[in-house]
Amino acid sequence: MRESFEVRATDAGGRIGELSVPRAGHTLETPALLPVINPNMQTITPRELSSTFGAEALITNAYIIHSTDSLRDRSLEEGLHEMLDFPGVIMTDSGSFQLSEYGEISVTTEEILEFQRDIGSDIGTPVDIPTPPDVGRKRAETELEITQQRLEIAAAAPTGEMLVSAPVQGSTHLKLRERAGRHAAATSLDVFPVGAVVPLMNEYRYDDVVDVVGAAKRGLGTDCPVHLFGAGHPMMFALAVAMGCDLFDSAAYALYARDDRYLTVSGTRHLEELEYLPCSCPVCTEYTPDELRALGETEREKNLAAHNLFVSFEEIRRIKGAIRDGNLLELVDQRARSHPTMLDGFRALLDHADQLERTDPASKGTFFYTSHESARRPEVRRHHQRLARLSVPDRVFLTEGSASSTDAFDVSWRVIPPFGPFPRALSQTYPVSAEVPERTDDAARQAAATGIERLVALNPDSEFTFGHAGWSNSALKTVPDRVELWDLTARTGGD
């Protein structure tokens, strides 16, 4: 366990955690969203972030403050919290973004960490190298080595009580991301941003984001608080949390507002095209779209930024509730329908079902089968693994219908897609107590068939008969040949 981070509840790869921030005297509940404050231009003031939106933390840029004489002097004199007038946790970035944009910056990791400490930042950041996606392996590896040296410098620096983040780089090379995660976790640093994913998000490559985060997490393990750097669109929060991200920063709320763009959990809209406001936040209950459009530029931008923040914090609360209730994957399933690339992201997430399974609780509320993708959830996989623990008699009737009343079988087990077979006595246990649709699908049946296949393989000396409710050949083909098949719909005349 890392000293400053404690996991309170988990669901799939997602968790509710507590990050102790000693310098702020504050414990930050995660998942948390840190709005980005540009020290030179504030659409919403830090004070409003706290009082109106309930923001417990924000992030601002120490490099910009350091490079601007007036801000540098003031921040050193007053301290960051007083200068920004914010009572919560302040995290600071180091200029790495400027480095990636402009090719060079004028401070070292030692200098910027010292500056961050001196102005009273609660969570500081070294100058890492944000290697963009899709670069050659050699460049990614060379730059990662520099980042790793910077982390070691940071770990040795006299940063006092300030927490320090340890960015995980490696571009789209998954082995490098994993190695970077392992290295970062082995330092004494505190918060672990997965860096340089913004270009992936700008290109809607949510499946690649999932793979990159998944690789970093394999290296980091489960006890590091993970920050998805630059991810500020509420559409993807649930997906990223399910993969194991704990912290987000949003510049999007303000940047999009400047451009008259309106965030929703299923995408971005331009104010110009909105005929109705699909939201009940204080902005959207006060104004109609025409009234918003008629506002002066500053007022309009401020109101759009406020809406964008309301909807972002709302989604964070919804996600935290979903983790508590054990239905985070159902929420991700809903969000996957926002855009084909979000569906790609969800499908990529389920490629990591084994990894998610390790932190998924053994029992939750009720498993809802809500899509073909549900058949690939970690709970289904775990049920198949656990079949090995069950003792199985010689002659077994597996059935989607009633138990056999004859003595031709020693036992009748139930079969429910997508889980497959289980003893009747387990019917009320998680996950097979699931709610499933009446109109099932081949994905569910094939997953159930995989369960049958596994049970049969585990018990070579038992004989199996499977009574199915009119399955197609494509679902049945996974059922081993030695299982005798009965079509229950044929036997009962289609009832």
Place this chain on the structure above:
Amino acid sequence: MRESFEVRATDAGGRIGELSVPRAGHTLETPALLPVINPNMQTITPRELSSTFGAEALITNAYIIHSTDSLRDRSLEEGLHEMLDFPGVIMTDSGSFQLSEYGEISVTTEEILEFQRDIGSDIGTPVDIPTPPDVGRKRAETELEITQQRLEIAAAAPTGEMLVSAPVQGSTHLKLRERAGRHAAATSLDVFPVGAVVPLMNEYRYDDVVDVVGAAKRGLGTDCPVHLFGAGHPMMFALAVAMGCDLFDSAAYALYARDDRYLTVSGTRHLEELEYLPCSCPVCTEYTPDELRALGETEREKNLAAHNLFVSFEEIRRIKGAIRDGNLLELVDQRARSHPTMLDGFRALLDHADQLERTDPASKGTFFYTSHESARRPEVRRHHQRLARLSVPDRVFLTEGSASSTDAFDVSWRVIPPFGPFPRALSQTYPVSAEVPERTDDAARQAAATGIERLVALNPDSEFTFGHAGWSNSALKTVPDRVELWDLTARTGGD
């Protein structure tokens, strides 16, 4: 076209319409939600419904007013609008619900219509017989005959400018629902409630609701405004609108609040179990769950009712926006992930793809493939139908990859799951300009294969070669045998 209703925009079976209500001097935009006001007990006042929630219409019960001496006298004296203090459209119910609950009521259709007219109702209702689901055909038919007589009495009654509704009954007998719809549409009546679906909704039988509405709509045709009587949960509004419903009434907002239940677009939560409020409405931004729980009973009920209304009207606005943008089915797809029974409802909706196709616009924004269910959308079916209009040369290369550069073919057509084949020149046209996931699925491929099958059947004299990106046998089996198959992934070494 019915005199009082005009359809302004359509998407699948959903539409934005305008219902002219002459007595109120008001044109009501649909889909519209009419909150139910109990004349004896108002959690939220009618005046607040209008000013705070923007409700343009409400529904109240003329039978209760008629049966309560003080209310009867006052309503006859002051008129309903003054008595309730509501400036918009007031619809009144007739006591049919009380009839179904208690077995008898003390007024006739003539009496209650006269009373509704006299108190100034804008939309009145005759006393129909709400036959519950699953009753025998004979009872359903007998009761439907009585309902139909009542509609004819209503049509002949001196109701003046008051619009009059014509409930469509028939229990779960789809032929009866269709016949009832045809009969109702042939009267001079104005608004068409699909009645007695509440028991189906109470049992989460959303697929049966879809089938019942679908049958009623086949009888009613597309120009009747349809009211889904008793449907007040925002989770199902999008599904019902996609099937062709225009009006909803919500008693749920108040009834659920009385029971400390909190509505969301993906289900109902009990206040007791909420740790976070997944909403940004004025109630949910003012209170934490603990603060709500700490309120006195009356205040708590009022705040929960307000939240429930905010989220319900928000969903109606979201649906109207989706119709304007042509992405209503994407919204239904999201809502289908709320509960397995909602998935059943969506799957049932797509069983009616032909019926939906008739009102679906030929061109919309961009088709998003967001689930296996997307493969069954009406746009896919229409594309397959339209293949008949295309002229096809002798030797055709259908390809998921590049066009053929050889002269072995007269033409290269693109294949994109779920649509199947189309000429390259159509690439930018709806719906094949779709956004589809990189990680496609067998449902999409099978739909594309059905397109190929149809094209080949339409052009018996042409030769076809299909270059596919590594399709499975289950997807390929629909492609006719006479199509030569090339696996493009094998040919290019897996790139």
